[in-house]
Amino acid sequence: MSDQIKYVLDESRIPKFWYNIAADLPKPPPPVLHPGTHQPIGPADLAPLFPTALIMQEVSTERQIEIPEPVRDVYRQWRPSPLYRARRLEKALETPAKIYYKYEGVSPAGSHKPNTAVAQAFYNKEAGVKKLTTETGAGQWGSALAFAGSVFGLEVKVFMVRVSYNQKPYRRALMETYGATCVPSPSNETQSGKSILAQRADHPGSLGIAISEAVEVAAQNEDTKYSLGSVLNHVLTHQTVIGQEAMAQLDMAGDYPDIIVGCTGGGSNFAGIAFPFIGAQLRGGRKVRVVAVEPSACPSLTRGKYAFDFGDTAHLTPLVKMHTLGSTFTPPGFHAGGLRYHGMAPMVSHLKELGLIEAVAYTQMKCFEAGVQFARTEGIVPAPEAIHAVLGAIDEALRCREEGKSKTILFNLSGHGHFDMQAYIEYFAGNLKDLAYDENELAMALAGLPSVKEAA
């Protein structure tokens, strides 16, 4: 039997630094703009929302950011996470390719999200913050921050997109078990929420709205800060422990990836696996093809416009340049809730513009087919977000079979699907179908992008 192989690192090999790709870029990304003046903002503008340490990381161009020892202490619960060689999957695909996957579902919350949640909770605790607010879609981020809050003794309030809140009571229960409060969004607790509900009392919510609510609460309360689970530079940087460990584990295997695949919603797990390798390439190392996989029903990288836009629906955030479908765009209700965001991390968007990464979009039925094949060969049921990466890796492996090439493929299995089994139930029952966004809605959302005059 050709069995899977696990590559394990000793816990002394948990990275001591996060890798900041800003240090190695051939060209810096565009500045972040004030929503009123359209002028670049400074650290002080972000102070109501984030503690100083995180703001400094957000704008840092230092290559290495030291991971505080208390954060590494908490990482030790599940890190270093395993890297697997998917030999059972390779055999099923009859591919000459070697497929490796980094498995982040071993964390307490079941995904990569605690890598940044723990860091953010630590810095907020250090800054004397008592309470964190955040948004969550599918619930992976909310439960990660709930876990991190319980470790550092911070109150956590999660605005959960209402449709997910109703569909995923188990995710909500997980957050509450960790001691967090979970509120369906739009809610009556904020002006942003109230104004949405006034227009439509049964509004299903969106990540953009939930962000507005969480930001509003943080901005108005002295002891409260806001925490974001993706998109921002410091969040992506925290996730680079994934890629750094994977690099060391592939080194154990005597291997190096030709192709790296990650799924992209806001971009953080993708950045986590890919940035350390892209950075090595930028510093003169080996070239690697990097493929971002997104859902075709919310295709910011493949169909969005690279433009300045708001991160939220109520336009409380600064303007960032990113691949966006427009902040009013509402994707259809496909199952990968973590990939239902109108924008893409500015840093990921910038790399796309620089030609350092590729992007591809998949429909959900083929993704679930890949997810089931993966479960039956590798024994792990992937989250609906992660099956996009699984399919991306399978597609590359099948191309290798056609071309008779034995390439090395690395992908990030960002989380397990234990809280998403309803999606598998619907898939098996034949109730799932491919969903398309409304072309008119996309056109309107793009037409509504803020008009920003860029400096030359």
Added chain:
Amino acid sequence: MSDQIKYVLDESRIPKFWYNIAADLPKPPPPVLHPGTHQPIGPADLAPLFPTALIMQEVSTERQIEIPEPVRDVYRQWRPSPLYRARRLEKALETPAKIYYKYEGVSPAGSHKPNTAVAQAFYNKEAGVKKLTTETGAGQWGSALAFAGSVFGLEVKVFMVRVSYNQKPYRRALMETYGATCVPSPSNETQSGKSILAQRADHPGSLGIAISEAVEVAAQNEDTKYSLGSVLNHVLTHQTVIGQEAMAQLDMAGDYPDIIVGCTGGGSNFAGIAFPFIGAQLRGGRKVRVVAVEPSACPSLTRGKYAFDFGDTAHLTPLVKMHTLGSTFTPPGFHAGGLRYHGMAPMVSHLKELGLIEAVAYTQMKCFEAGVQFARTEGIVPAPEAIHAVLGAIDEALRCREEGKSKTILFNLSGHGHFDMQAYIEYFAGNLKDLAYDENELAMALAGLPSVKEAA
């Protein structure tokens, strides 16, 4: 911050042998009897249900049973499992005790069950078996066997207690994702099921009934064998990888347990953590207090009779001497489905009679309170079965505080609660209460025990 500590073993330290406690007993356990003749059965009597290799393990008195390399290959996916020092929990309890827990929730199916499922699937595959049948209550065992079947290419059919089948669609979906078939029991697919349904069309099912159905199908089909997730000697033996690893990990910590705690339904996770330590004691090693924790609503060890009884409701199994509530006993619908079995593993019962272990019974509300405290300190949400062990460990730690003693407590955290969040939802909503069994029903079930004349 006093943080938890993780003790990790290199994968070369996955045990090479299962430990068989039968080799070290001061007195052998009573024989297994034929249900018709009441005479001791031989290996041939079990041949319709199990492959020879497993039957030989069932009756073996060899201390060490070599783990086949292909089984260790599959174990490598998640073994060695981590041992944690629960320092965050110790601090919250203000106890001078040291609390360690072995975490088996890292397996693909989320519990200790794959330790034996993989072994059983391997030996059946070797014997040319095509299909396995089994029963499941909460679904941990069914999903473990579904996983193991997918690895070795065996068809798996799971009879799932109907009330759980309806309450836990996610567990069912997990089995189906691994490729198994899951049928609510009682079903119309067997004579046992039909006769129960004829009496009561909406019968909620029980483990005893589901066992009858699975055994019946296996006995009637040449290419089909039966697989049991607990109770039998070989199953308990397979679980001893848990205790052997824990012993090595405690050795790394320079420690040895004064007290070992495990929850008991059929007895397999308890045996897994405890038997290697009890064996060491029996061979002249250090004495250890071993506490089995069971639900007070299904208290076989604390309220059952030590007598010969059937393992199933339709009386298709041999007679085994065990602590039993009677094979017709139906426990109330508390949430730890894995602990809702009328009997106890004969080997665990025997150790209880020999005075080598203690038993205690807890009601469910206090267990959930302990589970939530554990989640908020240690970051892992335990399964409803495992919270019994958590509470057992907490109680011992609080006794240490009262007595001012710094004892070393080891418990088995047998699985995570990701598929059991409904129980937590009901707990937080205040809809959970302590349930008691019906004293009259217990008296009747005990009165109905088969009358067996034992050899002197």
